[in-house]
Amino acid sequence: MNRVVITGMGIWSCLGQTLDEVRDSLYTGRSGIVLSAERKEAGFRSGLCANVPKPDLKKLIPRNLRMFMPEEAQYAYMATLQALDHAKIDQDFLDAHEVGIIYGNDSVAEATMAALDKFREFRDTAACGSGAIFQSMNSTVTMNLACLFRLRGINLTASAACASSSLAIGNAYLLIKNGLQDCIICGGAQEANMYSVASFDGIQAFSLREDNPTQASRPFDRDRDGLVPGGGAATVILESYDHAVKRGATILGEIVSWGFSGNGDHISTPNVAGPTRSLELALKNGGILPQQIGYVNAHATSTKAGDGREALAIAQTFGDYRVPVTSTKSQTGHEMWMAGASELIYSMLMMKNGFIAGNTGFENPDEETAKVNVVPETREAHFDMFLSNSFGFGGTNSTLIVKNI
Amino acid sequence: MTREEIIEKVKGTLAEEFEVDESVIQPEAVIYETLQLDSLSLVDLVAVVQYTFKVKIPAEELPTIKTFAQLYDYIESHVA
Secondary structure, eight states: OOOEEEEEEEEEBTTBSSHHHHHHHHHHTOOOEEEOHHHHHHTOSOOEEEOOOOOOOTTTSOHHHHTTOOHHHHHHHHHHHHHHHHTTOOHHHHHHSOEEEEEEOOOOHHHHHHHHHHHHHHTOGGGGOSSHHHHTSTTHHHHHHHHHTTOOSOEEEEOBTBTHHHHHHHHHHHHHHTTSOSEEEEEEEEOOSGGGTHHHHHTTOBOOOTTOGGGTOOTTOTTOOOBOBOOEEEEEEEEEHHHHHHTTOOOOEEEEEEEEEEOOSOSSSOOSHHHHHHHHHHHHHHTOOGGGOOEEEOOOOSOHHHHHHHHHHHHHHHTTOOOEEEOTHHHHOBOGGGHHHHHHHHHHHHHHHTEEOOOTTOOOOOTTGGGSEEOOSOEEOOOSEEEEEEEETTTEEEEEEEEEO | OOHHHHHHHHHHHHHHHHTOOGGGOOTTSBHHHHTTOOTTHHHHHHHHHHHHHOOOOOGGGGGGOOBHHHHHHHHHHHOO
8 A cells, every 4th residue: 555645735715825825824813704795786695705816827828728717727727836836746747647636626606607698698509608518517627627737647526515625635545545546636626706605695504794704704613603605726736655755756744544424414414423433434544543633624614503513523533632623714714615625735734834723713612612622823833643624515524634744 | 880890899809809919800811810719719709709799600601701801791791
């Protein structure tokens, strides 16, 4: 079995568009959340959202290729450019080796809507335009990036709601561990436009704390009132240890275990048993004791039901050991399909820089969240192993454990 | 709509859509080369003309429209 290591990271996030910017935002507790007048005007119940800048790809990708890329693929391209550069992998290397891609994505709402609006307006399928078919498939990110970077390994999109990119990384980990691939570009992308989350707003899942956007996403806090939608993209480069050493790569961390489970229960309301099995399996698969985990990056999205049940699952798994826990969604909102990958990067930045970013907005626990050790303010902390949870609609759970190298 | 108005509108719209300088859109210039169209982006030419002028260029007519002057002719004869 191969060891699986991380050799590059890249991110396009509301907390910054470079690793250094994101590290500083995490450390200082800067929020990426704003109140959108556009969303209120359009009819949203909550206008809160992450502020994700649009990349300008005009100088990077010719028009006829850019037409195939919806917003989420553009974010993913920027994150992947950074990650490959961070890993010191250039196009010559990609051309000479079989490198794969597994990326999490679970919506193409704006692209689909725009194309079908044109079709209905003109009653003509050609009115959809040339890019529509490629933009409006769920695998748009992997199909675009695989062509742009001329990748010849596995080419797969993982769609598993808000666990999509954690499961993407988990599957890449398994393929490399078992010797089926040497190097895989992994990550997750989330469109940040309002159309992608209009129906989510419609089920009253979003925070209404519009008078204080930066404190609206407050996972684990007693007075949390819903999530805030985010977006962007995050990419990590995974390789076998031997492959990384052979090419002289800087090894940043090692994926030492992966656990996953299904709740087999309600479509939106999580339970405790499913996430607990994901956590326990991750520890068991890696032969890891709870006390070895120095930090838990929780899935907690700032909803009543979700955070409470995750807190119970963590408490049950860790027993008497009060492992430090935060949810970076307090600063980013819920990055959904991107969250598994972005939160792995946020946790890596903390581990490599010796701190735990405070769970902003956490003032008081409730009965359930009091069972875990939520860190409310940023503190210096040395830890060499972390665990990152991602859970999604339909009761899909994924837990990754990463060790410092 | 006069021919001059059609020409101005085509130039502005296609230059923006296909990211070329308006000055390259000359009456006798070949559309496919000037706009760097391939079999897929050709669909965008049809779509943009449809959005802008409410004129549909059927697939069987496309091979007859090679230059911008021919495109202006087609739009002029079909625009409402």
